[in-house]
Amino acid sequence: xxxxxxxxxxxxxxxxxxxxxxxxxxxxxxxxxxxxxxxxxxxxxxxxxxxxxxxxxxxxxxxxxxxxxxxxxxxxxxxxxxxxxxxxxxxxxxxxxxxxxxxxxxxxxxxxxxxxxxxxxxxxxxxxxxxxxxxxxxxxx
Numbered sequence: 001x002x003x004x005x006x007x008x009x010x011x012x013x014x015x016x017x018x019x020x021x022x023x024x025x026x027x028x029x030x031x032x033x034x035x036x037x038x039x040x041x042x043x044x045x046x047x048x049x050x051x052x053x054x055x056x057x058x059x060x061x062x063x064x065x066x067x068x069x070x071x072x073x074x075x076x077x078x079x080x081x082x083x084x085x086x087x088x089x090x091x092x093x094x095x096x097x098x099x100x101x102x103x104x105x106x107x108x109x110x111x112x113x114x115x116x117x118x119x120x121x122x123x124x125x126x127x128x129x130x131x132x133x134x135x136x137x138x139x140x141x
Contacts, residue, residue: 020076020077020129021073021074021075021076022074022075022076022077022128022129022130022131022132023071023072023073023074023075023131023132024042024071024072024075024080024082024126024128024131024132024133024134025069025070025071025072025131025132025133025134026040026069026070026071026072026082026084026109026133026134026135026136027067027068027069027133027134027135027136028040028061028067028068028069028070028084028086028107028135028136028137028138029066029067029135029136029137029138030066030067030105030107030137030138030139031063031065031066031067031068031086031105031138032063032066032086032088032105033063033064033065033066034063034064035063035086035088036063036086036087036088036089036090037060037061037062037063037086037087037090038060038061038063038068038084038085038086038087039058039059039060039084039085039086039087039094040058040059040060040061040070040082040083040084041055041057041058041082041083041084042055042056042057042058042072042080042081042082043055043056043080043081043082043083043121044056044078044079044080044081045121046120046121046122049081049120049121050083050118057072059072063086063088075128077128077129078127078128079121079125079126079127079128080109080125080126080128081108081109081121081124081125081126082108082109082124082126082134082136083106083107083108083109083124084106084107084108084136084138085102085104085105085106085107085138086104086105086106086138087104088104088105089104094106101140102140103140104140105138105139105140106138106139106140107136107137107138107139108123108124108136109124109125109126109134109136110123110124110125110126110134111135111136111137112124113139
C-alpha cells in the first residue's frame with residue numbers, strides 16, 4: 001500500500017511538470033487611443049508564421065488608452081512569437097500600402113523592426129517555461 005501511494009505521488013509530480021501551463025503577458029505601447037482595436041496573434045512554430053490560419057491564439061483588445069495589455073494563458077513550455085497591429089479604421093485587417101508595407105501601427109515580439117521583409121519565427125520567438133512578460137512598441141503609424 002505504501003509503495004502504491006509513493007508511486008501515485010511521483011506520477012502526479014511528473015505529470016504536472018510535463019504538462020505545465022504558463023501565461024504570457026503582452027503589453028502593446030504606442031497605441032492611438034480611441035481608434036479601433038489592437039489585434040494580437042500568437043504562433044508556436046516557423047511553418048505558417050504570420051499566416052492567420054496558423055495562429056494558435058488570438059486576441060482583440062479595444063484601443064482605449066495609449067497601451068493595451070493582454071495575457072495568453074494555459075501555454076505549455078515552448079517557443080512563441082507574437083504579431084500585433086492596430087486596426088484604426090475598423091475594417092478588420094492590417095491595411096497596407098501599394099508595396100505591401102503596413103499603413104497602420106504594427107509590431108512583433110522582441111520589438112523586431114523589419115527592414116525589407118517580415119521577420120522569421122526565429123527572429124521574434126520568446127521562450128516560455130514559466131510566467132513570461134513582454135512589451136511591443138507599435139511601429140509604422
